[in-house]
Amino acid sequence: MSGAVPPAPLLAAYAGRPTGRRPVWFMRQAGRSLPEYRALREGTSMLEACLTPELAAEITCQPVRRHDVDAAIFFSDIVVPLRLAGIGVEIVAGVGPVLDAPVRTAADVDALPDLDPAALAPVREGVAASVERLGGVPLIGFAGAPFTLASYLVEGRPDRALPATRALLAEDPATWHRLLARVAGMTAAFLRAQAEAGAVALQLFDSWVGRLSPAEYRSAVQPHSAAVFSAVADLGVPRVHFGTATRELLPDLLAAGADVVGVAADIGLDEANALLGGAVPLQGNLDPALLEAPWPVLEAAARDVVRRGATAPGHVFNLGHGVPPSTDPDVLTRLVELVHAIPLEQEH
16 A cells, blocks of 8 residues: 555645645635526525535535635635524625624623534534535635624624724723623634534634734734634644734734634735744735736736745635635636646745
């Protein structure tokens, strides 16, 4: 019998080891940019699709088949653990998550239900079905970080300015920390369910955290994200931390307990690598807006990302945020082919 099977390129890069080929996947690769996704979702709400295991598995696998990406990310939504805990939330088209009632007082926090692990059965089944279909392609599990999830709870709906969130954080820090502790527990349970069902890496998304200063982040948020990472540390899977507009926060995202740092498009990967001491595998960070650019512009930008990413111990090519719904799927396929075709020796 031959030696051990080498790790998938994604996992090798996450560990800072040679990859065989440069791994690439895209945040929001499964979804509205794909006509097969839109056909499959016809007549089905977002949360219903997330919580129907076979449907979630099929959507998870669609971009792997179409684009030859090196990983799938489980098709779900960051509010799924809230829904499974019994919190009234719907995803409204063109708006985003909308809560039946915002959570803004100590009494509101005390009234939040706990997430029963048994309620995560549809997530476990969806992950297991995805792993079976993927045939060895790594599956990444994910969750929204406590700050972002709490901001939806407090605002009641998306609001980029986060007025109620910032007010609660400033005016009632005790209630704020109790809320984030509750949310962190749900987040950890959601991630554990995915890893235990077969996800081989976990990514924590903190979509709104770039609104905070480093000092605010460290005092009000980092302990709760750290609690999530600590709660899944025993699973032995790589933990990726990503947030948008986090140029000033990258060392703090790492310090929360990440093994890999996802980098948004607001900083070059070489600069991010220097900020992180040159010791951390990176993921990112092509500007998603460039997916609409003429191919020569997109190709040059992608090659630049690869060049800058080569300064880090490991690099997984991705976007600096998610795939826009208007993206031409053929452009993504061509981009994957390009990233795979750039010789690895050109990294250095």
